[in-house]
Amino acid sequence: MQKRGDGRNGEETRATLMFAALELFAAKGYEATSTREIASAAKANIASIAYHFGGKKGLHAACATFVAERLTSAIGTNVFEAELPDDPAVAAELVEQVATSLIGFLIGQPQAKAVSSFIIREINRPGPVFESLYLDVFEPVHRRICALLARATGQDTESETIRIGAFSLAGQIIYFRLGYPIVARRMDWLEPGSPEAGKIAAVVCANIRAFIETNTREDSK
Amino acid sequence: MQKRGDGRNGEETRATLMFAALELFAAKGYEATSTREIASAAKANIASIAYHFGGKKGLHAACATFVAERLTSAIGTNVFEAELPDDPAVAAELVEQVATSLIGFLIGQPQAKAVSSFIIREINRPGPVFESLYLDVFEPVHRRICALLARATGQDTESETIRIGAFSLAGQIIYFRLGYPIVARRMDWLEPGSPEAGKIAAVVCANIRAFIETNTREDSK
DNA sequence: GTCTATAAACAGATAGAC
């Protein structure tokens, strides 16, 4: 018989702790977040963290795994499983599709704020979490965007301009989430949602088309 | 007579504490950084923080003031004091100039990593530090970039496309600093320096020209 | 202006009852 009044089982407590931890790690950072705070936010006992995750570190690792999965699904798994298209126009369209669905996630889903804050903190924290995020998410995604941009422009897949260009695309997208407190104030927006995501996607997609146009090799037309 | 062996005076201790704190606040976050750590890094006594800054909060505020000044000077004060140019080509050139000098600072100056990490943390921390950074730096800079982009394209200064476009420009620039651990690995770069800054600036400036070209009203030509 | 010593609060982890 459980002591708590509601009918929550072990798996539910585990998930609640994980989401509470993700929010707090994202908002305050790993070291700055106390296990007492997490347990309190999840309405669970402090000792339950040790029971379900082995400790604070284990809870952190569980958050990282969740974030990697969430981000990969937001980008759209179909883009990665499909064959690389031969037609430059189709490749260009796919890049716009990835950008639009990523913006839709970042500026539409309530979880996105925590996911992106968590990630940006880990990028500046060398360690196993960054390592697996890089190998499982960042590098494969960047390589795929490079391949698509290369097809769209006729340039080499690994040319410096293409690789830097893919990062400049990633940068403008992630900024609208990380810098949303600034953007919202300057744009007179409130909470991020579909209308805001649409306006951002329109500008970003125009930038993608402009990048492809100015970087297309003339002799490949 | 001072107890410490070297000839450091009060002002020097104050500055050393401030730089040590900036590095640590940027790397680990405000709450996660202990005053012991700061004092140890600055080779000063723990009690000296209370003496020079009144406490941990005062030290944080001093870091914020320094960061705001450093960022403003990196963008180039001349751009803000000068008159808004009438010629679209001159306005476009000024935007490229701001982008290039900002990239030069972010991907060239050793302090830039700490400055930008400190700032991105404060953007997600509502409070007086964000408030003054927004009013003193972010908003004036964004307004100025909007005004220049508007001149360059012939659009209205406060049109949504211009405002969002200015943010997409800011985003791609700041990303190369915040995401440098990812960029460096994918580009086979080591520490950020002038050659890297030059390559990034070339792509970003091409993006600026492409943005202006695709967003120029035909009837203003 | 710098130092030591210490107070009072807080951290993560764990043992053991239920």
Added chain:
DNA sequence: GTCTATCTGTTTATAGAC
């Protein structure tokens, strides 16, 4: 699986010697 109680170490701030 959840809880209380507690151990051990660390935190910021401060009082007072020099």
